[in-house]
Amino acid sequence: MNILSQIGSYFILLSKVFAKPEKKSVYYKQIVKEIQSLGINSIGIVIIISAFMGAVITLQTAYNTENPLLPKYLIGLGCRDSMMLEFSSTMIALILAGKVGSNIASELGTMRVSEQIDALEIMGVNSASYLILPKIIAALFFNPILTAISIIVGVTGGWIAVIATGVVSSEYFIIGIQYAFIPYYITYAMVKTVFFAFIITSVSSFHGYFASGGSIEVGRASTKAVVYSSIVILIFNVILTQLLLS
């Protein structure tokens, strides 16, 4: 019953979030601010994680395909497809659920317990829309860029690992990343990214917006935001994969 009530509250909140904005110029400024806070500030972590994961995927593929019957270009191909199909969309989304999700929930939770949200409501501002909509729009716009960066950096990381360790020649790796390229995989990755961006921002905002009490509750809301966002991302990962790749 509690879960149903939470889901109901989530959709009621969304209906407030997507109400007509009071003043578009103010919202525009907020969106730019959120792109900086949620998107641009995440580029660093995405680059670091993607580079190392690309390198590890390449090395693991190389050590697991040490068979003369298997073509050498398989290592590059494995790295490219792993990054595109799963890592850059789903794994980065899970990492962002931790970084961005906890940030959103703690920001909104603190605003709630320090009565800043009440102050907005009393002024006649639709606080849900003013605070949450710019975050959703910023993430929907910028997360696909983060995914693209992750794919490029991941494959580059794999290539650097190949050069550094010599598990396969650089030429074979480059042939592999060009071999049997399916452009639809990009679409698949981007569609997933957009869904996950919405899940991260909306679920985290929900937990932060309805936080009550003090700092302990804000901490709990932040933890819940990460856990629930991650679970919903994993569920939708299965559903979207079946719908998009079947």
Added chain:
Amino acid sequence: MIEAINISKSFGKLKVLDDVSVKFDPGKTNLVIGQSGSGKTVLLKSLIGLIDPDQGKILYDDIVFSDLAFKEKKKIRQKVGMMFQGGALFDSATVIENVMYPLDMFTTDSYDEKLDRAHFCLERVNIENAGHLFPAEISGGMQKRVALARAIALNPKYLFCDEPNSGLDPKTAILIDALIQEITREFNITTVVNTHDMNSVMEIGEKVVFIFKGKKCWEGTRNEILDSDNHDLNDFVFANSLAKHIKNKT
């Protein structure tokens, strides 16, 4: 004028407000006093629509606020200024941005006009030089003044202050009280102040409403309060030993 008629509110089995009816006069500083947990914050939040009462009506100048649709409530709320207990200033914005916020949202003024108005409000509360600072960089007393400046930015018709003196030293508290009263008179605002500070009552309480265990227990002026024979009110007013001592002497 703001009027509450037969307001009741319960949280679970706990009845926090029980059939409270009260009128707040325009152009006056109306004080709601009572012990912590007596229901005065719930009454204030019911008056401004942050809490929906289980029963009763809230009227703003004879318009039934509690029956209005969201859009119509918004119009009235834009005439309301609120000073929260903790200030409720936006952490990520500077003092001047905090004061300009309602102007940004609800006026079509140019940037310079909004800036001028924000500076005027900050001057009015005597902190014209703190505009560039963030809320975390200023003292509690200054935060309250900024909250008051933001509350009056849109020339409100109604001003609500929730425990404006909490956490302040007596001298700063008196300054805040004096500011609230001056602004109330200067702009002819209907002001409702929630407090349990007897200094405030004696300084600015033009009309005083005493809430006890969720019920309106007494109503009068600050001059009448000392002569009241209401037992619960006397217990509250003369709670500390200094007040008891003075009462016994007189």
